Amino acid sequence: MTLKELVKIERLKKYFPVQSGVLSRVTNHVKAVDGVDMTISEGETVGLVGESGCGKTTLGKTIIKLLEPTEGSIYFRSDDITGLSPSRMRPYREKMQIVFQDPYGSLNPRMKVESIVSEGLAIHNISTPGERKGIVRELLRTVGLREDALPRYPHEFSGGQRQRIAIARALALNPEFIVCDEPISALDVSVQAQIINLFMELQEKFRLTYLFISHDLRVVRHISDRVAVMYLGKVVELAPSGELYKNPLHPYTRVLISSVPVADPDRQKKMTVLKGDVPSPIDPPAGCSFHPRCPIAVEKCSSVEPELRDAGGGHLVSCHLA
Amino acid sequence: MTETKSAGYWGSVWRKFKRDRLALSALIVILLLLFIAVFESFLAGNKPIVLKYEGHYYFPVVFRYSEFFGTNFKELDKKLGPGDFAIFPPVRYSPTENDLNSILNAPSGEHPFGTDDRGRDVLARMIYGARISLSIGFIAVGISAAIGIILGGMAGYYGGTTDFIVSRLFEVMMTFPVFFLILTILAFRDPSIYNIMIVIGATSWTGVARLIRGEFLKLRKFEYVEAAVALGGNDFRVMMKHMLPNALAPVLVDSTFGIAGAILVESGLSFLGFGVPPPDPSWGDVLSQSQRYVDFAWWLVLFPGAAIFLTVTAFNLLGEGFRNSIDPKFTGNE
Numbered sequence: 001m002t003l004k005e006l007v008k009i010e011r012l013k014k015y016f017p018v019q020s021g022v023l024s025r026v027t028n029h030v031k032a033v034d035g036v037d038m039t040i041s042e043g044e045t046v047g048l049v050g051e052s053g054c055g056k057t058t059l060g061k062t063i064i065k066l067l068e069p070t071e072g073s074i075y076f077r078s079d080d081i082t083g084l085s086p087s088r089m090r091p092y093r094e095k096m097q098i099v100f101q102d103p104y105g106s107l108n109p110r111m112k113v114e115s116i117v118s119e120g121l122a123i124h125n126i127s128t129p130g131e132r133k134g135i136v137r138e139l140l141r142t143v144g145l146r147e148d149a150l151p152r153y154p155h156e157f158s159g160g161q162r163q164r165i166a167i168a169r170a171l172a173l174n175p176e177f178i179v180c181d182e183p184i185s186a187l188d189v190s191v192q193a194q195i196i197n198l199f200m201e202l203q204e205k206f207r208l209t210y211l212f213i214s215h216d217l218r219v220v221r222h223i224s225d226r227v228a229v230m231y232l233g234k235v236v237e238l239a240p241s242g243e244l245y246k247n248p249l250h251p252y253t254r255v256l257i258s259s260v261p262v263a264d265p266d267r268q269k270k271m272t273v274l275k276g277d278v279p280s281p282i283d284p285p286a287g288c289s290f291h292p293r294c295p296i297a298v299e300k301c302s303s304v305e306p307e308l309r310d311a312g313g314g315h316l317v318s319c320h321l322a
Numbered sequence: 323m324t325e326t327k328s329a330g331y332w333g334s335v336w337r338k339f340k341r342d343r344l345a346l347s348a349l350i351v352i353l354l355l356l357f358i359a360v361f362e363s364f365l366a367g368n369k370p371i372v373l374k375y376e377g378h379y380y381f382p383v384v385f386r387y388s389e390f391f392g393t394n395f396k397e398l399d400k401k402l403g404p405g406d407f408a409i410f411p412p413v414r415y416s417p418t419e420n421d422l423n424s425i426l427n428a429p430s431g432e433h434p435f436g437t438d439d440r441g442r443d444v445l446a447r448m449i450y451g452a453r454i455s456l457s458i459g460f461i462a463v464g465i466s467a468a469i470g471i472i473l474g475g476m477a478g479y480y481g482g483t484t485d486f487i488v489s490r491l492f493e494v495m496m497t498f499p500v501f502f503l504i505l506t507i508l509a510f511r512d513p514s515i516y517n518i519m520i521v522i523g524a525t526s527w528t529g530v531a532r533l534i535r536g537e538f539l540k541l542r543k544f545e546y547v548e549a550a551v552a553l554g555g556n557d558f559r560v561m562m563k564h565m566l567p568n569a570l571a572p573v574l575v576d577s578t579f580g581i582a583g584a585i586l587v588e589s590g591l592s593f594l595g596f597g598v599p600p601p602d603p604s605w606g607d608v609l610s611q612s613q614r615y616v617d618f619a620w621w622l623v624l625f626p627g628a629a630i631f632l633t634v635t636a637f638n639l640l641g642e643g644f645r646n647s648i649d650p651k652f653t654g655n656e
Contacts, residue, residue: 066548086556093554106545110331110567120553153330
């Protein structure tokens with residue numbers, strides 16, 4: 001694997017304003033993504049895990065600029081794409097695509113499969129309308145759908161097939177980087193494995209780079225080269241996936257890994273259960289945002305915010321005690 | 323997957339709509355009215371549709387012939403030689419043809435709907451009134467839908483300041499009593515049919531604007547809309563291809579009710595004498611003549627009143643049936 005940087009984000013923040021009162025004044029912000037640094041190399045898959053509401057999806061959408069970041073920078077192949085206007089962003093749209101979580105909501109119900117998949121080609125004026133049909137056919141074959149899907153509407157397909165259509169749409173522009181936003185969590189278990197395998201085949205075939213967002217740790221381990229763990233808008237641990245599962249350093253990661261169910265009724269599991277709820281991302285705790293729920297917190301944790309530092313061998317962690 | 327032909331959204335709407343008998347009969351009534359409006363001059367008029375005169379064929383309804391200029395075709399009818407013939411419309415009176423010998427005649431074989439105070443045939447006036455009433459309904463609603471879609475769409479899509487300004491604008495518009503606003507405007511402008519269409523259209527777009535704004539606010543968060551943005555689609559494309567088609571169904575329902583409303587407003591204006599200028603016939607205008615003769619000329623009340631009632635009811639029933647057959651969460655599996 002080459003280690004050429006493809007996507008790099010620096011101190012990326014995305015705050016959503018909270019309005020209240022009769023005048024709808026902005027009184028507060030939801031800090032969905034609160035200062036994330038990350039580098040994704042060409043050809044690798046970075047898994048992104050964390051519980052609901054930790055900002056995984058927001059981070060994914062902000063990286064490909066579906067959302068405008070509040071602060072920080074995004075680089076694609078060392079081009080700063082942070083402040084680009086929609087028209088100047090267009091060439092980069094070809095390179096960065098997204099596959100959404102809900103295959104029922106991500107396909108326009110009024111469009112036929114052919115126009116859904118070929119829309120990117122039409123937008124970027126790639127090939128003639130006549131040639132597009134052939135390209136779409138080829139794409140459908142690539143994602144494992146039959147050609148007779150072309151004139152059909154999305155509602156005629158199952159969830160797994162719809163997700164294949166969504167993948168074909170993302171592939172149409174020949175992208176280098178795809179954000180996979182929980183692409184399998186809405187699917188039946190039996191279909192999940194097929195879609196995961198499809199993602200892995202496509203990666204090999206087209207040399208794709210993925211940011212794979214999921215809350216399913218086993219899936220992420222299976223597909224990822226490196227895994228980032230997010231908590232309350234921050235990345236708390238980022239390590240090669242084998243290393244992360246063998247030797248989790250952050251107490252939150254340990255809790256997450258211990259909560260993965262094991263299909264073995266005889267095995268008594270040592271499971272750490274977190275006390276309390278996730279604090280509000282409007283007003284996150286001072287110091288380490290995990291400290292109110294941390295089983296090993298010390299006094300320093302409530303006042304000093306830990307930096308994400310290298311604990312050796314590319315294993316990054318933000319914890320004073322690790 | 324079935325092997326049947328893919329039915330799109332409107333196919334599924336139609337399948338459901340077909341089962342609603344009341345709405346279906348309303349649709350038939352409306353189609354009938356449209357037919358009358360389109361072919362009015364073949365249904366009523368004092369010129370023959372086809373005339374064979376001295377060996378030549380003429381179509382006086384469609385073309386004007388200089389040799390017949392100023393001819394009263396009724397007289398000509400009597401002058402027809404052997405082999406000549408004239409086919410007249412079923413109602414042989416023009417809506418603007420005064421006949422001082424038959425003023426305020428009650429319905430009879432000659433005038434099935436009676437005559438008004440100038441001896442004009444009420445049935446002929448109502449047939450020609452259908453075109454005026456329907457075109458006011460459709461065009462006024464077309465204008466209001468266009469304004470509503472553009473303003474509501476911008477408010478819903480861009481949000482923020484745009485939304486604030488547009489929302490205040492339609493809140494202000496909604497506080498006006500529209501009918502009196504229209505009366506006031508028409509008092510300053512001459513009440514031509516076009517001014518009436520424009521005024522009704524320009525004052526009744528708030529409903530559509532609010533609907534579209536709401537739909538756009540909702541659709542903006544849909545993943546297929548985000549996917550279109552991610553593909554690089556510009557604002558216009560995203561709005562026209564992904565949002566508008568999915569937001570249009572409630573607007574069409576609203577517009578159907580809007581047509582009924584516009585027809586009613588036009589009738590009201592004509593009744594008050596601010597409507598379509600004479601001698602052009604409109605249903606409200608026929609009705610307004612009944613004011614003076616209401617004690618005996620019941621036909622001047624009954625027929626135009628029934629026509630307005632039937633049309634407005636038909637459009638309302640159509641809108642109702644349409645609302646019931648559109649599926650807000652279209653999935654295709656009923």
